Amino acid sequence: MSDITIEVETRYIGRESDPDQRRFVFAYTITITNAGAAPAQLLNRHWWITDGNGHVEEVEGPGVVGKQPRIPPGQAFRYTSGCILTTPVGTMHGHYEFQRDDGERFLAQIPAFALVLPTMVH
Secondary structure, eight states: OOEEEEEOOOOOGGOOBBGGGTTTEEEEEEEEEEEESOOOOEEEEEEEETTTOOOOOOOESSBBBTTOEEEEEOOEEEEEEEEEEEESSEEEEEEEEEEETOOOOEEEEEEEEEEEEEOGGO
């Protein structure tokens, strides 16, 4: 288990969405906190995005939003990104690959979170 904690906030972006064209735009803000004793640099991300029909899209690559932040102990890095679905509901989960200053690499799991059109929540 890593010393990295991940918190996620999501929101629907109605002004960029077009439900008639099956375009549902969501933003997610992620806060990555280093609760460990050593700095850790985020090297890569790997996402699985599942829409309401069960279609899975895999996304991976270096860093997040063009950055590979080095997070000192007790500090956090926060960023916002987005996702476009063809359904009004979906989920995302994945992991980040980090590297400590001593060269050790490890994965921090990103727990599944929902992307849901607000009118669909009861």
